[in-house]
Amino acid sequence: MRFMLLFSRQGKLRLQKWYTATAERDKKKMVRELMQVVLARKPKMCSFLEWRDLKIVYKRYASLYFCCAVEEQDNELITLEVIHRFVELLDKYFGSVCELDIIFNFEKAYFILDEFLMGGEIQDTSKKSVLKAIEQADLLQEVRVCDSLNWCPCAVHFSMPTTNKCERVSSVICVCLSSACLSQEDESPRSVLEEMGLA
Amino acid sequence: MALKIVKGSIDRMFDKNLQDLVRGIRNHKEDEAKYISTCIDEIKQELKQDNIAVKANAVCKLTYLQMLGYDISWAAFNIVEVMSSSKFTYKRIGYLAASQCFHEGTDVIMLTTNQIRKDLSSPNQYDTGVALTGLSCFVTPDLARDLANDIMTLMSHTKPYIRKKAVLIMYKVFLKYPESLRPAFPRLKEKLEDPDPGVQSAAVNVICELARRNPKNYLSLAPLFFKLMTSSTNNWVLIKIIKLFGALTPLEPRLGKKLIEPLTNLIHRLVITLHRASVEKNVCLIGLVLPIVCVCVCVSNAVLISLSSGMPNHSASIQTVPHCLYVSLVTVKYLGLLAMSKILKTHPKSVQSHKDLILQCLDDKDESIRLRALDLLYGMVSKKNLMEIVKKLMLHVDKAEGTTYRDELLTKIIDICSQSNYQYITNFEWYISILVELTRLEGTRHGHLIASQMLDVAIRVKAIRGFAVAQMAMLLDSGHLLTGNMQRNGICEVLYAAAWICGEFSEHLDDPMQTLEAMLRPKVASLPGHIQAVYVQNAAKLFATVLQKHEGATDSQAAQDTSQLLIERLPLFVQSANLEVQERASCILQLVKYIQKLQQKDVEVAEEVSALFAGELNPVAPKAQKKVPVPEGLDLDAWINEPPSESESEDEKPKAVFAKEEPKQSRARHIEVDEKELARRREARKQEQANNPFYIKSSPSSQKVYQDAPGVEHIPVVQIDLSVPLKVPGMPMSEQYLKLEEERRQKERADKKKKDKKKKKREKRGKGKRDDSGPESEEDITPAHQVDIVTEEMPENALPSDDDDKDPNDPHKALDIDLDKYVPSAENTLHKVTVCMLHAEKQGDLSITRHFLVFLVPLLVQKSLKNKKKKQKKEKDEKKKKKRHHHHHHHGDGGGGDSVQNGTVEEEEEEEPLPVSRFLPITEQKNTVYDIQGNLQDGSQVVVSVIFENKSNSFLKSMEFNVLDSLNSKLQRPEGASPHDGLVVPFQLPPGVSNEARFVFSVQSIVMPQKLKGTLTFIVKSEDSSTHEKLDFKLHFTCTSYLITTPCYSDAYAKLLESGDLKSSSLKLEGLNMPFHHLLARICFHHHFSVVERIDSCASMYSRSIQGHHVCLLVKTVSS
Helix, strand or coil: CCEEEEEECCCCEEEEEECCCCCHHHHHHHHHHHHHHHHCCCCCCCCEEEECCEEEEEEEECCEEEEEEECCCCCHHHHHHHHHHHHHHHHHHHCCCCHHHHHHCHHHHHHHHHHHEECCEECCCCHHHHHHHHHHHHHHCCHHHHHHHHHCCCHHHCCCCCCCCHHHHHHHHHHHHHHHHCCCCCCCCCCHHHHHCCC | CHHHHHHHHHHHCCCCCHHHHHHHHHHCCCCHHHHHHHHHHHHHHHHHCCCHHHHHHHHHHHHHHHHCCCCCHHHHHHHHHHHCCCCHHHHHHHHHHHHHHCCCCCCCHHHHHHHHHHHHCCCCHHHHHHHHHHHHHHCCHHHHHHHHHHHHHHCCCCCHHHHHHHHHHHHHHHHHCHHHHHHHHHHHHHHHHCCCHHHHHHHHHHHHHHHHHCHHHHHHHHHHHHHHHHHCCCHHHHHHHHHHHHHHCCCCHHHHHHHHHHHHHHHHHHHHHHHHHHHHCCHHHHHHHHHHHHHHHHHHHHHHHHHCCCCHHHHHHHHHHHHHCCCCCHHHHHHHHHHHHHHHHHCHHHHHCCHHHHHHHCCCCCHHHHHHHHHHHHHHCCCCCHHHHHHHHHHHHHHCCCHHHHHHHHHHHHHHHHHHHHCCCCCHHHHHHHHHHHCCCCCCCCHHHHHHHHHHHHHHEHHHHHHHHHHHHHHHHHCHHHHCCCCCCCCCHHHHHHHHHHHHCHHHCCCHHHHHHHHCCHHHHHCCHHHHHHHHHHHHHHHHHHHHHHCCCCCCHHHHHHHHHHHHHHHHHHCCCCHHHHHHHHHHHHHHHHHHHHHHCCCCCHHHHHHCCCCCCCCECCCHHHHCCCCCCCCCCCCCCCCCCCCHHHHHCCCCCCCCCCCHHHHHHHHHHHHHHHHHHHHHHHHHHHHCCCECCCCCCHHHHHHHCCCHHHCCCCCCCCCCCCCCCCCCCHHHHHHHHHHHHHHHHHHHHHHHHHCCCCCCCCCCCCCCCCCHHHHHCCCCCCCCECCCECCCCCCCCCHHHCCCCCCCHHHCCCCCCCCCCCCECCCCECCECHHHHHCCCCCCCCEEEEEEEECCHHHHHHHHHHHHHHHHHHHHHHHCHHHHHHHHCCCCHHHHHHHHHHHCCCCCCCCCEEECCCCCCEEEEEEEEECCCCCCEEEEEEEEEECCCCEEEEEEEEECCCCCEEECCCCCCCCCCCEECCCCECCCCEEEEEEEEEECCCCCCEEEEEEEEEEEECCCCEEEEEEEEEEEECHHHHEECCCCCHHHHHHHHHCCCEEEEEEEECCCCCCHHHHHHHHHHHHCCEEEEEECCEEEEEEEECCCCEEEEEEEECCC
16 A cells, blocks of 8 residues: 545545655645545545556545555455444544544544554454554553643543543543534534444 | 643643644634644744653644645654653654654654664563554665664564564565565564464565565465465455465466365355345445455466366356446446456456446446446457447547546557557558547547557558548648647647658659648648648658659649749748758758759659658667667777766875775766666657657557568458448548448358358468457458558567566566575685675774675676675685696696687687686596687577597597586577487597587576586597497586676776675685785686776776676785
């Protein structure tokens, strides 16, 4: 896999991961071009397209497009599976993920992606082991939880920064983030799985 | 602890954290850029603080901004700081930022090496994991080289989490530092049997990626993969393994036999699932299963072909795939088409039956689907259905909205028609009219493509010229092309071809005068310059034709009118801004003026004018120039003039090439620029060739056809079929041809029946057409008229080379390493050879060395690895020789050593042979000396000159020389001789007489030494009796016997060393106590080296193998 992009329907980039070192200028150009091509496609069109010398595999989940570029010989269905697996991971981690989760916790999304794919190859096909690795790494990063508490306006969790289950707190906060704190914003969070009818 | 955290948090309360930034950006939708620039200022302030937490926060925010498209490369150093924090929290952020924004050009990467190494060996597995993840994104060749060992150790880490990551990152390391592949491979192989499924699948992934480049190397792993395939339940892994087998089966047919059973089971299982799924329209299931089936079908096809036996399940799967197309879901449709294109390669018939379905896909809204369908059509055409398919495509061209898709259609039509040297075209008139119809497309970017097709067909298919010329004249006349867009590569390019064809083949024109007038319209001046130039030139050709026509006629008025026309119109072009047009126009204008004068005096000029354009132009293959062999003795890389030195300071330095402080950097850049420049020139030349009608773009398989296409004269003449009108008045309509073709075929069928009755032999189809895999009935379709496809010219002694298609820039090329090749281990106790890398020497590690030999050999890893071996072998040889030194001289003086030299001088005049002479076994009767000499003309031949000397008192006759062929070397025998036949030595030997015979050996690989066993049989005839005798001998082909002494100048040598294209290794020899110059002389003499430069007890030497490998040698005496 050459790179993976996440962008919104409005053409805002939410995540980008390049598996081959590319110059900043080329990256920008490719992202812009690709977004145009993908966004112009109608919902009933298929998930694959040929672009430059690459195969683009994309899938839309709610308002987010997940878009991967693979080489000619690569299997596009596997790539589609990779995208889906990544979405499932995000969903498990954030608990019915929405675009805002990825915006505000973009580094977490990166960490999950890094745990799942490395150098463009799948690291582990087991969801469980990926999530376990993430949770344990998060444990090491407990300070971040307290960080989150600084700004989380729902004071519900203020009293429990030193509990042993810090990673739980982190995901609880994320949930409350998406449902309560940010509910004033018009983009209402929707579950991906719901979107797919798998809930 | 908690208190400290809270305190730290309070400190940072006032800083903006990531979430604040994100919100801020969302709240400042109108003036985002302004808001961000203030944020960046804040971040800069934060980065200046000492607190690592603040820095990490700032870097985290920067990572977000980077994603939004802001440049954060200025903070690279701060990122490194955060990366090297001891706390995982910050380290994680640092590595994330680095993986997002570092690339090969980032200079701070050099600073990270030690930090990464530390993290890799950290006791905390997540530190290691984070470092590996980061490294996978920004690994550079330097990092790969320095860290390869560390990562290799991690591959056997106790934690599967680390092992899995280490295995995966090795692929990236291999790409950047291919040398690491060989040492890492055994361990990688081990990981295939790792107890952890994650590690196992990672290893499978890596090996599959590697095997894509060079499957041959991984054949030995087949049993292991076979085991994995039958035992694995992981579909992800299964798909990869099956794909790998797909690449391996063509190499090893036996593998196919073994695979057949498990694959049949698998396919059977899957096909049932797939069938059910497609019936139930269960997309998810299809999605999961289809890729496996696709791959399986491909593999089993390979299997099938090797066994040429049917497999019932297999056809079932083919039945199923088209079934998916009825499922309305586009994705599945796409996959179905994809699967079909894979099946098409091996089972064209089964796909061809779904032609209508595929044509229907061309109407799909989705471009991806349409493009896939187009791809399929390309493989589906046959002589029978070409016209029909193209007709459908033409309809789509008319309907298509959006120029990209229309252009795609256009190129596809041309591709389909011109594939395999116009294999499927039975009627070229039809093709020309298709091309002419295509010119009506507005706004296409492929005018050039159409033009080149027109030229190609008109030049190569002689029979069509009359028709083509008429059509082109019409194009020139109609002028609709003149109104189109005038940009380069627009449709107006077609006029270029039209004008050229009309001019060049003007003898076919009905009314050259009219065409001439059309070409000289004032509007032509608005065309691009290169087209105008062709117009002018071809106007002159037409002029010559007109003169020719009217010559001898009583009324010379017409000819004079033509001259007048030219004189009136040409000044328009003389004023052109384009130099080429101007030059040609003024030249021709003067010529015409002169001719007019002659005409007025009633002188006959037509003959002379047409002599200007006499002669046939032949198509030249685009690769022809490249294939011209370089004449012997011509060194294209040598300087014609010595280049001026780059700077004065460099002049002052002694020109010792092995000086330690090599000015590598500056020179290397210089070379790089040169290469860029070269590439640019190459590009320019290609462009030029493309626009030159004498260089015709080749059709895909012109080369293959080349062999079996005889000259024009030998083409059997097919009866002219009068059912096809040779000239269609007015604009051609390709559709007319469809009907005509139908009629013609019917008639032909009827004819054939009659003929069959009479048992008459039917004429074979035109040349340049090979049998295809199409249905048998295709054989019945004969071309409409005689088609003689002239092949493109190639130089007479073109070098066969198959590397044309290899992209020299392919980053994976370096991975093409032959892993099975045995590389001799470094410690050779017998010779006390120490091999150490050149960079070790650079680091000053000289103490261990006494006699230092450094070898530098070409870049290509494959070669270099082989060469390593060669060098060491060479060393051994040298040693041996030294030991045998005494022995050698003892006999050598009496033997034919001198005459060997003489003999070889005659044979290869261009070079100075310094033969390695050795003795064949000596009997009382005979003494034989041989010399091995590379053949310069042919990189795969060596000539062995053998001196036979009769030392006995008897007469020797009927000598037969025979050598047991090895895989690598073969004695070249006359045609028809079996490999066990000996060669008759063409002379007899009276007592005391010696004579020389030469034998040619063909050698495949010159990078390994060879010993060949042979026998010489002869009859000893004394006065009273004659006996049959046999003499066994061995021929030693050392690696250096393939070297050819080639002089090399010191700067060319220096450039070679600096190019970095050479691999190096070195070794130390102990116990040598001969004077240095003796040593040199000996290396020169026995191993065909030449001294480039010598300073004191150091010398650099050079030689070249017959296959053009450079071998540089540095010989040093190091006193202990």
